[in-house]
Amino acid sequence: MKNANSTFLYMKIANNIERQIIDGVLKLGDKLPSIRVLHKEYGVSVSTVQEAYYYLESKSLISSRPKSGYFVIHDKNCIFRSPKTTNPPQEKVSKDACDFFSNFYQNSRPQGVANFAWALPAPELLPVAKLKKSLHETIRVAADGGTNYDTIEGSVDLRRQIAQRTLLWGGNLSEKDLVITSGCINALSLAFMATTEPGDTIVVESPVYFGVLQLANQLGLNIIELPTCPIDGMDIDALRTTLEYKKVNAILVVANFNNPIGSIMPDKNKKELVKLSKQHQVPLIEDDIYGDLYFGKNRPSTCKYYDDSGLVIWCSSFSKTLAPGYRIGWVAPGRYLDKILKLKRYHSIATNSIFQNAIHNFLVNGRYDHHLRKLRTTFCSNSHKILRGIKKYFPEDTLVSNPKGGFLIWIELNVKVDTQKLHERANKYDIDFCPGRMFTLQNQYNNCLRLSFGMVWDEKVERALQKLGELANEMINEAEEIQVLSH
Numbered sequence: 002m003k004n005a006n007s008t009f010l011y012m013k014i015a016n017n018i019e020r021q022i023i024d025g026v027l028k029l030g031d032k033l034p035s036i037r038v039l040h041k042e043y044g045v046s047v048s049t050v051q052e053a054y055y056y057l058e059s060k061s062l063i064s065s066r067p068k069s070g071y072f073v074i075h076d077k078n079c080i081f082r083s084p085k086t087t088n089p090p091q092e093k094v095s096k097d098a099c100d101f102f103s104n105f106y107q108n109s110r111p112q113g114v115a116n117f118a119w120a121l122p123a124p125e126l127l128p129v130a131k132l133k134k135s136l137h138e139t140i141r142v143a144a145d146g147g148t149n150y151d152t153i154e155g156s157v158d159l160r161r162q163i164a165q166r167t168l169l170w171g172g173n174l175s176e177k178d179l180v181i182t183s184g185c186i187n188a189l190s191l192a193f194m195a196t197t198e199p200g201d202t203i204v205v206e207s208p209v210y211f212g213v214l215q216l217a218n219q220l221g222l223n224i225i226e227l228p229t230c231p232i233d234g235m236d237i238d239a240l241r242t243t244l245e246y247k248k249v250n251a252i253l254v255v256a257n258f259n260n261p262i263g264s265i266m267p268d269k270n271k272k273e274l275v276k277l278s279k280q281h282q283v284p285l286i287e288d289d290i291y292g293d294l295y296f297g298k299n300r301p302s303t304c305k306y307y308d309d310s311g312l313v314i315w316c317s318s319f320s321k322t323l324a325p326g327y328r329i330g331w332v333a334p335g336r337y338l339d340k341i342l343k344l345k346r347y348h349s350i351a352t353n354s355i356f357q358n359a360i361h362n363f364l365v366n367g368r369y370d371h372h373l374r375k376l377r378t379t380f381c382s383n384s385h386k387i388l389r390g391i392k393k394y395f396p397e398d399t400l401v402s403n404p405k406g407g408f409l410i411w412i413e414l415n416v417k418v419d420t421q422k423l424h425e426r427a428n429k430y431d432i433d434f435c436p437g438r439m440f441t442l443q444n445q446y447n448n449c450l451r452l453s454f455g456m457v458w459d460e461k462v463e464r465a466l467q468k469l470g471e472l473a474n475e476m477i478n479e480a481e482e483i484q485v486l487s488h
């Protein structure tokens with residue numbers, strides 16, 4: 002138990018440091034004194050200083066780097082207003098609304114000079130050599146060379162490793178609670194099929210990852226897009242009202258570092274969400290694919306953590322952290338386990354055993370945590386670079402989400418900028434990004450865009466961001482000129 006005195010002491014230290022950061026005495030990237038130094042200077046215990054640093058970390062003012070200490074991550078010149086909570090219309094949409102995404106994929110060029118479009122970590126940031134080693138070892142020791150069908154639920158060794166990792170967010174899953182899937186999208190697909198029938202209705206955040214829109218459309222599901230806050234995620238009050246007045250068959254949520262809006266749902270909202278799902282007996286499908294990519298001290302919790310009725314179906318994969326091409330994901334189906342096993346048997350029989358075992362080999366040799374630490378540091382540093390770039394190059398009234406994890410940022414531009422047209426112009430300079438319209442079935446987010454910062458940040462990327470800002474400014478100027486001429 003802390004006594005009032007030690008609480009006072011750690012807050013005193015934290016307040017002093019916070020003031021220096023806000024006043025710009027301590028600047029972005031500055032290293033803070035070590036815990037030992039402050040412990041001597043203030044004459045307090047090491048844990049009191051640690052407490053002060055934890056507090057500042059929770060306010061996203063500082064961040065620890067492995068083996069290097071604590072650094073300022075707050076940039077006083079780089080404060081943005083965040084976009085407002087969204088307010089999606091609830092109109093019926095045409096069946097072919099999803100064509101937009103297919104067209105985008107056809108036109109989008111992964112080889113572009115600056116690819117802000119793809120929600121993938123750049124291959125240069127992935128442990129390719131070590132993964133190759135794991136693959137070689139896997140093939141060498143497999144008696145059948147990986148030729149046989151695996152079990153439906155997937156490699157028990159890999160499931161055990163994944164189950165162990167749930168301890169990081171307070172989970173206590175065992176390998177029996179998990180089924181390996183072909184990436185997260187396959188986990189979501191099985192979850193939808195296990196909980197809904199064609200013609201049923203699901204609720205999602207708005208904006209929402211376009212893969213979900215396509216999938217739900219394909220399965221004949223109606224979609225209700227709910228208001229979503231760029232900081233806290235799905236609006237729980239709006240969900241409560243929807244559940245009261247409409248027949249909903251499943252809820253889908255990306256509670257941690259949402260794609261595309263970057264929000265992270267506070268624990269109390271996660272708890273409330275699970276409570277609502279239980280109260281209305283509506284399954285909650287939780288897509289936690291970005292959960293391991295936090296910038297703060299601890300891995301954020303999950304909705305699954307609060308689940309005591311088996312209604313939460315927790316889905317994820319290694320696609321955003323390790324190897325999207327290996328197509329290895331998983332689902333913890335709760336009370337839908339038998340249904341999901343059956344569906345997996347019908348649809349795919351088993352998952353590729355070589356890649357499951359290679360990832361198990363990578364994890365069991367302790368390579369994953371080291372890799373994740375590096376990746377998180379890079380993404381956190383990229384997030385500062387992209388924010389600084391947007392501040393410098395984009396129109397002044399730009400609104401920006403400020404993600405605390407993952408590698409996606411949501412931007413709302415002046416309404417005069419149609420981001421589909423901006424996309425066409427940017428493509429001419431080999432710059433790619435996702436226009437906001439991709440993340441909804443309604444006619445909205447036409448002045449929004451999603452940028453990925455999962456790349457190696459270099460001069461080319463910086464120049465591309467500058468160009469994008471210039472193009473946005475150019476479109477505003479053109480619109481204003483037309484307005485003047487028409488008066």
Ligand SMILES: Cc1ncc(COP(=O)(O)O)c(C=O)c1O
Pocket residue numbers: 120183184185186187210212255260288290317318319320321325329330
């Ligand atoms: C929120 C979300 N869920 C699922 C997926 C698909 O993941 P996977 O490649 O593991 O199927 C993505 C990929 O962008 C995503 O952003």
